[in-house]
Amino acid sequence: SFINADFNIFRYHVAVMCLENIMERVIVSMQDPDMGMKMRNQRLLITVIPHAMTGRDIVDWLIQKYTITEEEALHIGNFLVKYGYIYPLKEPRNLCLKQDETPYRFQTPYYWTSTRWPASELDYAIYLAKKNIRKQGELIEYEKECYNALHKRINHTWDFVVMQAREQLRASKQRRKADRIVLECQEQAYWLINRPPPGVMDILEQGPDRRNVANTRVQLVSGQMLAIFVKYCEQYQDHDPIMQGCLPSNPWITDDIMYWNMNSETVTMPTKLRVERWSFSFMELLNDPLGRKELLTYLEKEFSAENLCFWQACEEVRHGEASKIAAKVDEVYKQFLAPGASRWVNIDSKTMEKTLEGIKHPHRFVLDDAQMHIYFLMKKDSYPRYLKSELYKNLLAKAIVPQETKKSVFPFMRRQRHSSPSPALVTQTAEDNGKAKPSAAKANAGTASQI
Amino acid sequence: MPVDWGADMGKDECKTMLDALNKVTACYRHLVSALGSTSDSQNLREELKKTRKKAQELAVANRTKLTALLKDKSISNDDRAEYERLWVLFTSSMEILEVDMKRSLEIGQSFPLKVPTRHFIQTGMTGSTTTVAARAMSVQNMKYEADASIDTADLKDLETEIAQVDQMMEEMEMKVQVAPWAVEAKQEAGAELKSTVSVGNSSVGVISVCEEEPKEGGEGEAGLMKVFAGIIFTAVLLIAGILGYLVINL
Numbered sequence: 001s002f003i004n005a006d007f008n009i010f011r012y013h014v015a016v017m018c019l020e021n022i023m024e025r026v027i028v029s030m031q032d033p034d035m036g037m038k039m040r041n042q043r044l045l046i047t048v049i050p051h052a053m054t055g056r057d058i059v060d061w062l063i064q065k066y067t068i069t070e071e072e073a074l075h076i077g078n079f080l081v082k083y084g085y086i087y088p089l090k091e092p093r094n095l096c097l098k099q100d101e102t103p104y105r106f107q108t109p110y111y112w113t114s115t116r117w118p119a120s121e122l123d124y125a126i127y128l129a130k131k132n133i134r135k136q137g138e139l140i141e142y143e144k145e146c147y148n149a150l151h152k153r154i155n156h157t158w159d160f161v162v163m164q165a166r167e168q169l170r171a172s173k174q175r176r177k178a179d180r181i182v183l184e185c186q187e188q189a190y191w192l193i194n195r196p197p198p199g200v201m202d203i204l205e206q207g208p209d210r211r212n213v214a215n216t217r218v219q220l221v222s223g224q225m226l227a228i229f230v231k232y233c234e235q236y237q238d239h240d241p242i243m244q245g246c247l248p249s250n251p252w253i254t255d256d257i258m259y260w261n262m263n264s265e266t267v268t269m270p271t272k273l274r275v276e277r278w279s280f281s282f283m284e285l286l287n288d289p290l291g292r293k294e295l296l297t298y299l300e301k302e303f304s305a306e307n308l309c310f311w312q313a314c315e316e317v318r319h320g321e322a323s324k325i326a327a328k329v330d331e332v333y334k335q336f337l338a339p340g341a342s343r344w345v346n347i348d349s350k351t352m353e354k355t356l357e358g359i360k361h362p363h364r365f366v367l368d369d370a371q372m373h374i375y376f377l378m379k380k381d382s383y384p385r386y387l388k389s390e391l392y393k394n395l396l397a398k399a400i401v402p403q404e405t406k407k408s409v410f411p412f413m414r415r416q417r418h419s420s421p422s423p424a425l426v427t428q429t430a431e432d433n434g435k436a437k438p439s440a441a442k443a444n445a446g447t448a449s450q451i
Numbered sequence: 452m453p454v455d456w457g458a459d460m461g462k463d464e465c466k467t468m469l470d471a472l473n474k475v476t477a478c479y480r481h482l483v484s485a486l487g488s489t490s491d492s493q494n495l496r497e498e499l500k501k502t503r504k505k506a507q508e509l510a511v512a513n514r515t516k517l518t519a520l521l522k523d524k525s526i527s528n529d530d531r532a533e534y535e536r537l538w539v540l541f542t543s544s545m546e547i548l549e550v551d552m553k554r555s556l557e558i559g560q561s562f563p564l565k566v567p568t569r570h571f572i573q574t575g576m577t578g579s580t581t582t583v584a585a586r587a588m589s590v591q592n593m594k595y596e597a598d599a600s601i602d603t604a605d606l607k608d609l610e611t612e613i614a615q616v617d618q619m620m621e622e623m624e625m626k627v628q629v630a631p632w633a634v635e636a637k638q639e640a641g642a643e644l645k646s647t648v649s650v651g652n653s654s655v656g657v658i659s660v661c662e663e664e665p666k667e668g669g670e671g672e673a674g675l676m677k678v679f680a681g682i683i684f685t686a687v688l689l690i691a692g693i694l695g696y697l698v699i700n701l
Contacts, residue, residue, distance in 0.1 A: 031570040039573060045675055051489070051573035108574045109487035109558050117554060122543065129643050137644050151640040158636035159536065160543040162643045163470070167477035174582035179490075182575045186484075 020083075020114060026076070027085050027106065030061065037061055042089060042103060047178045052089060052105055055098045064372065067283050072228065074099060084113045087189035093197065105182075111190040119194035122157065125150045127191055129165035134184075142197050235280055239273055247402040254405065262402055265289045272399040279387050282379040286311075294395065298386050306343035307374050307382070310336045314371035318364055329362040337370070347373050461520055462530075465537050468516060469544070472509040476544050476551075478587035479506055481580070483555045487562040488574040496564065497597040498584035499555060500605050505588060506548055507612065513541050514623065521627055532634075538627065539634045542620075549616050556609050564602040 030037045038061070042052040055077070062073035077097035080086045081104070088094060089103040097104075128147045132139055139147060151158060172183055238244055248258045262271055270290055278285040278294075285291040292308070299305040313336065317328045336345045337355065347355070351369050358366040386392055479502045485495055520526070520534050562571060581593050 027572065028570045031572055033568060037573075042575070049575045050577060051575040106572045106574050108484055108576070109562070109572060110484040110554060116557075117550070120550075122546065132641065133643050137641065148640060155636050156539050156631045156634040157543045158640075159638050160473070160540045162638050163473045163540070164477055164544075164547070165643055167474050168480065170474075171478045171481045171583050171586060174586055175580070176578045179576045179578045183484075186574070 017115065019079075020112075023080060023083060023085055024112065026062075026080065029065065030106075035065070040103075042105075044181070047181065049178050049182060052103045055100055055102045055104060058086070058097065058104065059099045060372070067281060068228065070099075082193075084111065084189060084193040087185070089185070092185070092188055092192060093200070095192070095200075105185070107189060108186055111186055113193060119191075121150060121154055122161070124191065124195055125154060125158075125161045126165050126168065127187060129161050130169055133165060133169060140197075146195065239277060248405045256405060258402070258405070262400065269398065269400055270395070272396065272401045275392075275396050275399045278392075282375075282383045285383065285386075294391065295382075295386060298389055298391050299382060301391075302382070302385075304382060306336060306345050307378050309343060310345045311371055311374050311378070314367045314374075317367055318371075322364070325364055326362045329359055329366060332367065333359055345370075345374055346377075461516075462533060462537075465513070465516055465520065465534075468509060468513050469537060469540055472506065472513055472541070472544050475502060475506045475509060475587045476548050478502055478583050479548065480551050481583050482587075483551045483558070485576065485580055486555060486558040488572050488576055490574070490576045490578070490580060491562060491564075491571050492579075493564060493597065493599065493601060494593075494595055495580055496559070496601045496605060497595055498580060498587075498593065499559075500597070500601070500608070501593075502584055502587045503552065503555075503609070503612065507616070510545060510548070510616075510619070514619065517541055518623075518627055521629070535629045536634050536637070538629045539631050542623070542631075545616070545620060545623075549613070549620065552609065552613050552616065556606060556613065559602060559606050559609070565599060 029035075037053050038057050039050060040052050040054070042049045058077050058080075059070065059073045062068065062076055063070060066073075066076075068076075074097060077086075081088065081097045082095050085107055086097075086104045087107055089105055124146070128139065128143055128150065131143065132147065154161070172180055175183065241250065246259055248262075249256050251257050251259050261267070263274060267290070274288065274290075278288065278291045285295060292312070296305055296308055299308055310332070313328070313332045317325055317332065320328060335341055335343050337347075337352070337359075338344075347370050351373050355367060355370045479499070482495065482499050482502060485491060486499075517534065517538050521531075521538065526534070562569075585591065585593050
């Protein structure tokens with residue numbers, strides 16, 4: 001019916017906008033100076049253009065940042081290329097992410113695909129006119145056809161097209177060579193997506209068939225991206241204190257800090273929920289100090305404990321003080337990487353070579369490649385075996401399920417709940433009494449420690 | 452039939468002003484495409500502000516002139532057709548300017564300058580845009596006077612200016628009755644190729660290398676090849692000339 005059609009178009013727009021927002025956010029987080037993408041230089045004949053990255057780096061970054069599988073990372077990476085946020089440098093028409101040394105570059109925000117700013121015919125005409133000038137009349141067949149069609153369709157403003165094309169080229173000539181090359185690549189990438197050549201799938205599908213698209217491509221796409229999120233929510237639902245409540249009781253409500261005590265790092269017997277969480281993902285296990293201890297015990301039995309120790313040592317280098325980095329890296333080398341080291345870790349020769357080179361000029365991230373290698377080794381190999389091991393199963397069986405604190409029958413047996421006075425009130429009374437400010441501050445500190 | 456010098460001068464003046472507006476529009480678009488990237492900087496924001504203000508001045512001047520000319524009932528049909536053509540050129544320029552202003556607002560808001568860690572997109576562009584801005588402003592060198600708060604302060608101005616431009620375009624549509632589809636362009640398809648200004652990387656009298664797309668900067672390499680070929684050609688000519696001179700004189 002008519003209303004259904006409108007609603008489908010609305011859903012299409014919402015799905016596309018969600019997708020655009022998600023992708024924009026991924027791109028922006030790739031720019032982070034510390035945790036972002038690794039950039040390389042693109043060398044042309046005599047020009048060097050910075051900010052290139054390989055397909056492999058992109059996939060690896062996505063895997064690490066969002067803790068997803070290789071398949072999922074490849075999937076997301078492909079979207080980034082197909083929607084024009086990243087463009088390939090070698091084969092511009094091949095809009096897919098290859099997980100190898102193929103170079104890519106980020107697209108400038110002005111040329112990001114957005115339903116808010118659809119590409120207009122006027123813009124396309126100007127682009128073709130510019131290309132015509134640059135190629136001295138040698139446009140590709142389908143571009144020639146588009147050019148002629150546009151010349152007919154927007155003939156009334158064709159003089160403007162010619163004028164603007166010339167002026168835009170003159171403006172670009174003001175930039176230096178390397179930037180001009182990038183500008184051309186950017187524009188070409190934009191139009192390859194917004195006006196794809198015949199035979200290439202139009203990812204935007206602008207046109208009267210939006211109703212069909214709403215039920216297929218875009219919903220599928222946003223569905224797959226959101227499925228990851230939904231799976232996460234379902235898995236963690238039982239562990240969410242707001243959704244399921246927390247045992248023995250919520251400290252913020254009952255003023256009883258048993259919950260925190262039972263889940264602290266140094267507890268002898270962990271809670272069942274906590275041990276269950278270790279089976280959700282390898283990161284969960286590693287992030288919990290108790291989990292790490294258990295894993296270490298297991299690995300010691302398997303004689304591969306050096307992997308976890310190495311990983312931990314790398315973490316300390318990454319997150320530790322800058323002044324201690326060189327010393328720490330040296331320690332790591334002596335203990336784990338040097339030939340004949342006491343706790344030698346098994347890394348593939350290429351990574352080992354690269355790491356040993358990098359150690360000569362140590363910095364915070366010099367051990368990243370090796371650490372990732374060991375991380376994935378443990379994740380694929382030791383982690384699944386640990387989850388199936390007797391050690392883990394015994395712990396899970398013995399783990400505590402806290403009892404919900406029952407309200408005692410006798411009111412005087414219940415733990416008294418008291419609300420601490422607001423610090424603002426304390427200061428007010430102190431001022432009223434004409435006391436000096438320092439003592440009011442002390443009172444505040446005292447109140448804070450009571451809470 | 453007496454020549455209407457006044458109308459001719461009006462037309463020429465109009466064309467000059469339109470050319471100026473066209474130039475500034477092209478430069479503005481170029482600057483907006485650098486927003487949010489590694490070429491973005493406080494200077495770029497100031498360049499955008501100045502270029503935008505210049506564009507608006509030219510827009511108002513053009514509109515006043517053209518509406519005055521179009522309102523004149525005593526002009527000939529040919530003149531009228533010409534003014535309508537110029538009017539369409541003007542409105543197209545304004546269309547592009549309006550969209551670019553709105554986009555610069557959006558991108559400017561998404562990528563503020565004064566944050567602890569800037570996450571500007573690493574696009575590979577590292578040079579400055581100052582020569583483009585200088586071209587727009589028709590000056591030799593740009594002078595930069597703005598302070599650090601330009602990105603937020605200017606965005607507020609930009610919002611107001613966008614509203615003004617929207618209003619101006621609405622008024623134009625109401626008051627000036629020009630049917631765009633009735634206008635015929637003077638230029639034919641491919642007219643841009645007859646431009647006398649060289650806009651490619653080619654130098655004089657050179658073999659042009661035709662490539663499908665800039666493969667790994669093939670365009671740059673093609674340009675370089677053209678330069679080398681030009682040098683070799685000139686050298687050969689020189690040697691031939693010298694040999695010829697020697698042959699004649701010996």
